[in-house]
Amino acid sequence: MRSIRILLLSLFSFLIFFTSCAKKEEISTKSEVQKTDEGTATEKDAYKVKEHYSKQEVDIVMRDGTKLHTTIYSPKDTSKKYPILMQRTPYSSRPYGEGEFRSKIGPNEFLMKEGNIIVYQDVRGRWMSEGVYDNMRAYIPNKKDKQFDESSDTYDTIEWLVNNVENTNGKVGVWGISYPGFYATYSLLDSHPALKAVSPQACIGDFFFDDFHHNGAYLLSYWRATAVFGYEKTEPLKESWYSFPELGTKDQYQFFLDAVPLSSLDQYYKEDNVFWTQLKEHPNYDDFWQKRGIIQHLKDIKPAVMVVGGLFDAEDLYGPFETYEKIENNSENYNIMVFGPWSHGDWARNKKRQAIGNVYFGDNISLNFQKNIETKFFNHFLKGNGEKNTGLAEIQIFDTGKKEWNTYDSWPPKNAEKKTMYLSGDGLTESAGKGFSEFISDPKKPVPYSEDIKMVFTPRKYMTDDQRFAARRPDVLVYETSVLTEDMTLSGEVLAKLKVATTGTAADWVVKLIDVYPPDAEDTEETQAYLKMSNYHMMVRSEVLRGRFRNSFSNPEPFVANQKTDVTIKLQDVHHTFMKGHKIQIQVQSTWFPYIDLNPQTFVPNIFKAKASDFKKQTHKVFDDSSIEISVLK
Secondary structure, eight states, X not given: OHHHHHHHHHTHHHHHHTOSSSOOSOSOHHHHHHOGGGOOTTSTTOOOHHHHEXXXXXXXXXXXXXXXXEEEEEESOOSSOEEEEEEEESSOOOSOSTTOOOSOOSSSHHHHHHOOEEEEEEOTTSTTOOSOOOTTOOXXXXXXXXXXXXXXXXXXXXXXXXXXXXXXXXXXXXXXXXXXXXXHHHTTTTOOTTEEEEEEESOOOOTTTSTTEETTEEOGGGGGGXXXXXXXXXXXXXXXXXXXXXXXOSOHHHHHHHTOSGGGGGGTSOTTOHHHHHHHHOXXXXXXXXXXXXXXXXXXXXXXXXXXXXXXXSSSSHHHHHHHHHHHHHOOSOEEEEEESOSTTGGGSOOSEEEETTEEEEESHHHHHIIIIIHHHHHHHHTSOOOSOOSOOSEEEEETTTTEEEEESSSXXXXXXXXXXXXXXXXXXXXXXXXXXXXXXXXXXXXBSOSSOOSOSSOSGGGGOBXXXXXXSTTSEEEEOOOOSSOEEEEEEEEEEEEEEESSSOOEEEEEEEEEOOTTOOOOTTSOTTXXXXXXXXXXXXXXEEGGGSSOSSSOOOOOTTOOEEEEEEEEEEEEEEOXXXXXXXXXXXXXXXXXXXXXXXXXXXXXXXXXXXOOOEEEEEETTOEEEEEEEO
């Protein structure tokens, strides 16, 4: 039992990663009770779902005959009709059994308590549903006969629900966070006429840029999650059919350092793990990955959409921004965007003090979103007149520097102007220099992503972590402004335009945008005991580009040794005010371990199949005419 408890604790962060408002993975009952987004069943005054809702479990037949397990919670008050709010999930619609109830249902407690028909469905091939699971199943336009994808499964489900569930008003909404957010986005394609409102939240947009890859670099921290997505089942199951590998250590950094090259990890996942095989066989952005992207299909969308994301979401930051942008540019529907100071799924939790790691942003931020934005959105389109005038702003986004909400009519804001700052030997300057800076990148001593590395999946707090430890390493280049004499608000995309050279033929490039606090910055109750906020180096945004993909994600190419080369890295959007008295800092490095895997720094066709002898120490140069392009509010 002791070993089981240790394993459960080590997997607690994974449970958080793969949960939204609904219970997802079978990790531990204790963890479930502790999650605030699930509700706390032990409170004396807790809302008891069973007292207010009836529960029904059905298997809905899809057009090809496959049965999808579906759980329906209907208000016991039948004096009025209700809309349907649905979530489709690969993480289980349990608890199973019509006498077993969730402690919380729906997107938030307000929508739960006021009454809605809440539906959860296990997607095809997962848990109690039949069929074969396909990770990020490709969309099929112009489907014929019994052809299916996730959009047709959603359509067929809605068709059954509006015709068979009692006391419905005939209107349907869909929501989901993370992978369920992907399924929410999918519902917009070939949407059912009854589908009126959809909220993709932390939604995956493309698996080559979200979650398992960032700009072609493999996210090693996600490796253990391969167990969840890689093992298939052949029949409906109430219990998990996969298991997590026993690693024999809690030291994540050392474990993965000892696991170089990546092929050594094959001992944990054999050929029966379909997803691990797919990752290894498709290292480039080939047809396999391109078909699994969904954002390129977001055209002529009809339902109202509210995209939600966290500005410090380490898992799905690309997807929400791209989803909003593609819909906005290619559709005439109601489409708004909400981004708060959240990590993955924080907006579905009700912790009073909102903080990411050491950085505190304010009180009741998630609760206010749930009550005044999310509930208002769904009620307007599902219970109201459905007109576009909701009273909600087009863009609601949190300034993570000033720590306040702002609203705009467009994104990026119309009054944002492009500004270029150069990475020169004199710091972050207005003009380009003529020299260069260099550092030695050693695969045997990679730069950690944090001082506080634990055996977890994607870490949450590192997105605002103190970067002083990195700034003091010889293999990290640092460029910063002088102390700001006035506030500077960055809104929109951050684009790093590096001019580099390497003694090798391959390299990764990591760029971090950092807010350097002044010496008189005060600690908060979130500040870790070994830190002080005085001179704190808050990471505002960071991103990696695997250098082989600098010109094409589909056709990798080596560097020419010692040749000056352009490498452009798109960092995801920010909305952050660097306050008077602070400094803006840029860090450039080539390893970020074990968040991303190690680049051999010798070009090989497939890094998943690299040999230990391919990994070489190299010297990298960053020239002084490298620049950072930002958008500054005027």
